[in-house]
Amino acid sequence: MFDSQLPDKTLPSVIGEEEASFLELKAGQLRETNPDKARSTLVAAALGYLCHGHRDDAYTIQIQIGWILIDQQQFRAAQAHFDAVERAVDGDKLVASKRGLARAAVGFGKFDEALEQYSSALALCRAGRFTDYEYMITREMANAILDNPRNQGSPEEALRSQNRARQLFKEALSFSMDPEYVNLEYQAQVRCGLVQLERNAGNELTAQSHAFAAFRCALETERRTMADEVYNYLLETNVLSEAQCNAFRMDLLELHTNTAHIHRQGVDCE
Structure with a gap:
């Protein structure tokens, strides 16, 4: 959606910086009741941020748009948003984009791809100490293991997948109980x-x-x-x-x- 190769100078815009922030807040209120309106509002906010040189804010919004599309089961469109962010960011936003790509892969039924993305995101979490993302991703990874039809082929496979998922859930629980991130x-x-x-x-x-x-x-x-x-x-x-x-x-x-x-x-x- 947003080209990662952007001029460094601030561009003129009809959307002011404060208005972009207001639109982002408004979109959050609309997300449950009118997700389509929330998406269009977020697009306007992101363009406002970009025109004022705030790329990080714009990419944060693009991640939000991706998750609205996930909720609407528009996995292809969501994947495009997360792909664009992944190519342009690092740190916690890179973790967030990989988490989104993993969830889109689950939506497509590509569980091996999802687990690869989750594993990559977890490695980044632990390197960057992004604990708030770590327990979310650990839990979602466990759910992906449980939902993978290949892990239900026999009682032995089902038992192995449940044991692996149980261990991941326990890890997620320990993260969510960390005094700093409870x-x-x-x-x-x-x-x-x-x-x-x-x-x-x-x-x-x-x-x-x-x-x-x-x-x-x-x-x-x-x-x-x-x-x-x-x-x-x-x-x-x-x-x-x-x-x-x-x-x-x-x-x-x-x-x-x-x-x-x-x-x-x-x-x-x-």
């Missing part, structure tokens, strides 16, 4: 993945432990939709007793009650 929402997601993997491995008590911790993390985010999603997922796993499910339900109702006034004031507690 992320309760992500920790809840990783623990939810471990619930089923540990149960499949016959570790029922460990699975229950992850279930309790996942729900506790979701509650601590004080985001109702997050807590609802974790609760509903845990119900489907059948790892909890009826009494435990009822206790979780009471905690969930308490969260809804405690955040109701925030929701009425228009603050994002969802």
Whole structure:
């Protein structure tokens, strides 16, 4: 989308620098409700940044556009965006572009290519100490291993893939619990993945432990939709007793009650 070979001088633009920043913020608000409008708004913002010489901001936006396209399952278009960024950047943006290329490859069903991109991204993460990306990529890599049809060809292959994925999920969990980078929402997601993997491995008590911790993390985010999603997922796993499910339900109702006034004031507690 954006040519990496750009003149160094600042170019005139009808979009001011502040307006570009405003458009980027507006696009973030539109992403869930109107992704097409969000994409066009991001394009305008990126052009504004480019015309004022802010290439890094423009490439960051191009990565955002790529992820909107991933959400819309437009993997070819997303791949083009991430390819363009990959050729022009380094550091954390290079990691982000490789992560996007891996996700696009998963969308195409090219799991070997996806794992290569994830492995490359992880190596860059560890070299650059980009811990916030590291646990995301580790978890996504585990999911790619589980989703690869080739790993389901026999009980032995399925077991090997589940063990490998379980190890990666544990790594992702340790990253998400790092005191410097603690992320309760992500920790809840990783623990939810471990619930089923540990149960499949016959570790029922460990699975229950992850279930309790996942729900506790979701509650601590004080985001109702997050807590609802974790609760509903845990119900489907059948790892909890009826009494435990009822206790979780009471905690969930308490969260809804405690955040109701925030929701009425228009603050994002969802």
